[in-house]
Amino acid sequence: MPAPIPGLHHITALSGAAQDTLDFYAGVLGLRRVKTTVNFDDPKTHHLYYGDTVGRPGTVLTFFPWPRARQGRTGAGMVQSVAFAIPADALDPWNAHLNEAGISVRRTELFGDPVLRFDDPFGLTLELVATDTMTNSGAWGDGPISSEHALRGFHAPVLPIFSDDRTPDLFTDLFGWTQVQESENRRRFQAPDSDLANVVDLQVQERHPSGRMGQGTVHHIAFRARDADEQKEWQTALRDRGLQVTDVKDRQYFQSIYFRDPNWTSGILFEIATDGPGFLDDEAEAELGETLRIPSWLEADRSEIEDALPALTSPTA
Structure with missing residues (x-):
């Protein structure tokens, strides 16, 4: 078996207008736009990346x-x-900040941690979990939120599963994670030896209707492979267990493989992405996200692509 999956890599969702997305995720939530590029499968559509400093x-x-x-x-x-x-002492400042932005916030608690739950402008449910179990010295603070209170990274995305499928086995027997907590129908799994984005929550529920892809929904969830060799090992290990895994896809800033299975992933689209080369591959740190970057195989069509994309203006802190 490959080394255990060390944690989450990224999550990809669908939103409304690109400017509205930028205004909310950079202008309200204080994430940095680290890359402005295009959907490689639909290059007349933006693909926008938000994260910490790099x-x-x-x-x-x-x-x-x-x-x-x-x-x-x-x-x-x-x-x-x-x-x-978010840091444990940042709950009240975040609550006030979101209220000032006109966002309806619901307070709750998960596994002993206080949580702020709200929806983005497109209907995607977000949670801010106040905890000191996750640190990130690279949290982005050059925006509406100081680095002291800024988002640290992913906490525990909620993945719905069915009681009779094998998604828990995927995490424990293949990924090398451990179930660390359970409450009612929610089971928390944690990766070993990682201090960032290392937990997911599986919510067990009875059979229910499939979702409908559109604004405010998650397209896929990606987990980390440290390098291409490790990713190849995962591709082989998953195929050996009967999963249909794609060939390696070049995503410019990482390489990706994808798989979806009604039993092993409860039908959710999973990705395993390499850590590198990363977003500094074609831009300096100070300039990340400010200009449109497209892969070399699309450069010949740059003028046509730029004409089809809306102009974006970074929100003022």
Whole structure:
């Protein structure tokens, strides 16, 4: 077996207009836009990446802005919510900040940690979990939120599963994670030897209708492979267990393989992405995300692509 999966890499969701996405995730939540590029499979659509100072794996939330798409519906086969860790003393400042931004916030608690739950402008459910179990010295503070209170990285995204499928086995027997907590129908799994984006929550529920892809839904969830060799080992290990795994896809800033299975992933689209080469591969740190970057195989079409994409203006802190 390969070395255990060390944690989450990124989560990709669908949103509305690209400018509205930027205004909310950079202008309200204080994430850094670390890359402005295109959907390689649909290059006349933006692919926007948000994360910490350099887009460290485990901090990156990405979006395909689909302004003409209908509202999505969360259901079977879709990640239900995206959670970020914040410092334990940041709950009240965040609550006040979100209220000032006109966002309706619900307070709750999960496994002893206080949580702020709210929806983004497109209907995606977000959670801010107040905890000191996750640190990140690279949290982005050059925005509406100081680095003292800024989002640290992913906490525990909620993945719906069925009671009779093998998703828990995927995490324990293959990924090398451990179940660390359980409450009612929610089971928390944690990766070994990692201090960032190392937990997921599996929510066990009876059979329910499939979701509908659209604005406000998660497209896929990605886990880390340290390098291409480790990723290849995972591709082989998954195929050996009968899973249909894609060939390696070049995503410019990482390499990806994908798999989806009704038993092993409850129908959710999983990705395993390499840590490198990373977002500094084609931009200096001070300039991350400010200009449109497209892969070399699309450069010949740059003018046509730029004409099709909306202009973006970074929000003022």
